[in-house]
Amino acid sequence: MPHRTRNAWFRTLAQLIAVLAIAAAIGVMSGYPWPIVTFAALGVVGWHYWRLRGVLLRLTARQRLAPPLGDGVWNELDRLLYRGQAEMRGRKRRLIEMLRAYRAAAAALPDAIVVVDRTTQRVQWFNEASGALLGLQYPSDIGAPLVARLHPLPLAHWLAAGRHAEPIEARSPVNPAVTLTLRLIPYSDELWMLVARDVTRLLLLEQMRRDFVANVSHELRTPLTVVHGYLDMLDPADNPDWAPMLAEMQRQSQRMTQLVEDLLMLSRLESQDSLPVEETVAMAPMLAALRREATALSQNRHKITVEDDASVDLWGSHRELHSAFSNLVSNAIRYTPAGGSIRIRFRRDGKGAALEVVDSGYGIPAAHLPRVTERFYRVSTSRSRESGGTGLGLSIVKHVLNLHQARLGIASEVGRGSTFSCHFSAERLRSREQYVQPA
Ligand code: ADP
Numbered sequence: 001m002p003h004r005t006r007n008a009w010f011r012t013l014a015q016l017i018a019v020l021a022i023a024a025a026i027g028v029m030s031g032y033p034w035p036i037v038t039f040a041a042l043g044v045v046g047w048h049y050w051r052l053r054g055v056l057l058r059l060t061a062r063q064r065l066a067p068p069l070g071d072g073v074w075n076e077l078d079r080l081l082y083r084g085q086a087e088m089r090g091r092k093r094r095l096i097e098m099l100r101a102y103r104a105a106a107a108a109l110p111d112a113i114v115v116v117d118r119t120t121q122r123v124q125w126f127n128e129a130s131g132a133l134l135g136l137q138y139p140s141d142i143g144a145p146l147v148a149r150l151h152p153l154p155l156a157h158w159l160a161a162g163r164h165a166e167p168i169e170a171r172s173p174v175n176p177a178v179t180l181t182l183r184l185i186p187y188s189d190e191l192w193m194l195v196a197r198d199v200t201r202l203l204l205l206e207q208m209r210r211d212f213v214a215n216v217s218h219e220l221r222t223p224l225t226v227v228h229g230y231l232d233m234l235d236p237a238d239n240p241d242w243a244p245m246l247a248e249m250q251r252q253s254q255r256m257t258q259l260v261e262d263l264l265m266l267s268r269l270e271s272q273d274s275l276p277v278e279e280t281v282a283m284a285p286m287l288a289a290l291r292r293e294a295t296a297l298s299q300n301r302h303k304i305t306v307e308d309d310a311s312v313d314l315w316g317s318h319r320e321l322h323s324a325f326s327n328l329v330s331n332a333i334r335y336t337p338a339g340g341s342i343r344i345r346f347r348r349d350g351k352g353a354a355l356e357v358v359d360s361g362y363g364i365p366a367a368h369l370p371r372v373t374e375r376f377y378r379v380s381t382s383r384s385r386e387s388g389g390t391g392l393g394l395s396i397v398k399h400v401l402n403l404h405q406a407r408l409g410i411a412s413e414v415g416r417g418s419t420f421s422c423h424f425s426a427e428r429l430r431s432r433e434q435y436v437q438p439a
Helices: 003-031 033-060 073-108 129-134 156-164 199-232 239-272 283-298 320-336 366-371 381-386 393-403
Strands: 112-117 123-125 166-173 180-188 192-196 280-281 304-309 312-316 341-349 352-359 407-413 417-424 429-431
Touching: 003 033, 003 073, 033 073, 112 129, 123 429, 129 192, 156 429, 192 239, 199 239, 239 393, 283 312, 283 320, 283 341, 312 320, 320 341, 320 352, 320 366, 320 393, 320 417, 341 429, 393 407, 393 417
Parallel strands: 304 341
Antiparallel strands: 112 123, 112 192, 166 180, 180 192, 280 312, 312 429, 341 352, 352 417, 407 417
């Protein structure tokens, strides 16, 4: 018991003893000791009950307690209750302040944040930026159905996908010049958070970067052609000492030309959202061409097999698909040591079809797999350089497949080989009968 409380307790006990002692003294003097002591004791009990009633009343009234005066045990009880209440109030105030600070921070974020009820899909709360980016207005839009309110944003399917909803890019319903990326974050069982971010500037920068790469590549093309042309004209027989240097210069200028061509191709692929021309791509001649290229690149160092099991053709761009497939074939040959085997196979894949290039080469460590389709990403820089790679091949493949709504699958095991497969959906297939081979 704290010192102060113990003192109050002893003081009250002393008061009781004093009252009883005085009563006993008066009783002895008046000749009625027991009745007077009993009367005094009843008085003390009555007084305590009165104080107890006071405490109960104060507690049930739920009012703010007044700081108590006096130093008896009841005042001490009042003091402790007052202290408890004041502490509770302080804690509540701090919590409310914290909550306000969080709300203010969320409200001030530059991204639009909308809290949506998962079952009813109605708006529960939104921050200030939601007004400027999504056009939501306070307070009329609290409780509004989200999909209808944000029309024409394509949100219905997206909300239905719930947890699996991929971020989407869309124009702001308020200002079509503003592009937003929308993400859905299911942060509790009942509530979802929609976050919309203005990516207009980012897209602009991306566009500038693309234009820059395209322009640089384009500008490099002409001087390279000139250098390449002159190098070709120089005859090593004229000056045998220069022969190794000339050969190296030719190799390097060839590499630069390839790099520029690949960069231009990537820029072109990136700048289009869909294929400009679509046609039936006959797969039998395509596979034959791939075999020819593989044989030429391999120079009999590998065993090459081609299997055509799908008996369908593809719908898309012949030029782009050929460049994607031949990139995969050239990688397979370049990253497979002599004596290995390369298998090119076109097969059915569920309702769709897949073109697979399987090699028995070096393989790719699992840690590198997610990144190999990035530009200039190389598992081993020296090996890629030795093999004459530009580091852009798989980026090109990925872009071409994206334009065909197809998917690149990569499976690889170090030391055993890799399988690169291009999966096309049923919409991209054409039956071979439909195609009449030009004479
Ligand atoms: P590169 O021009 O360097 O070959 P790519 O974009 O075509 O560039 O490939 C990226 C990297 O992925 C390569 O540097 C190589 O390390 C790895 N890679 C690609 N294909 C294969 C394969 N068939 N076997 C092993 N590694 C491969």
